[in-house]
Amino acid sequence: MELIDDNWNSQRKELLTQFGVRYPVKGKVYTIRELTPTGGLLLEEVVNPPMHFTNVGVVEPGWKTFRFRELLPPISIDIEQFLSVEV
Numbered sequence: 001m002e003l004i005d006d007n008w009n010s011q012r013k014e015l016l017t018q019f020g021v022r023y024p025v026k027g028k029v030y031t032i033r034e035l036t037p038t039g040g041l042l043l044e045e046v047v048n049p050p051m052h053f054t055n056v057g058v059v060e061p062g063w064k065t066f067r068f069r070e071l072l073p074p075i076s077i078d079i080e081q082f083l084s085v086e087v
Helices: 010-018 079-084
Strands: 032-035 041-043 051-053 057-059
Touching: none
Parallel strands: none
Antiparallel strands: 032 041, 051 057
């Protein structure tokens, strides 16, 4: 997954950063480690300390899926076979 939206709430980010929370960076590629019960993503490359949230209890902060785009797998072709195809 590639992060395409890093428009974080600046006050929330400043507060959570003080507690050691690391944020993903726009344009970087991440691996999904886990889906949270609330539909968020936990990432292999960004592991944060559990925190207490009023609505869900003590959990690791997750990231909303709309902030990411799925990457397509690389395509492998045989260039000689491709060039020999008549149109």
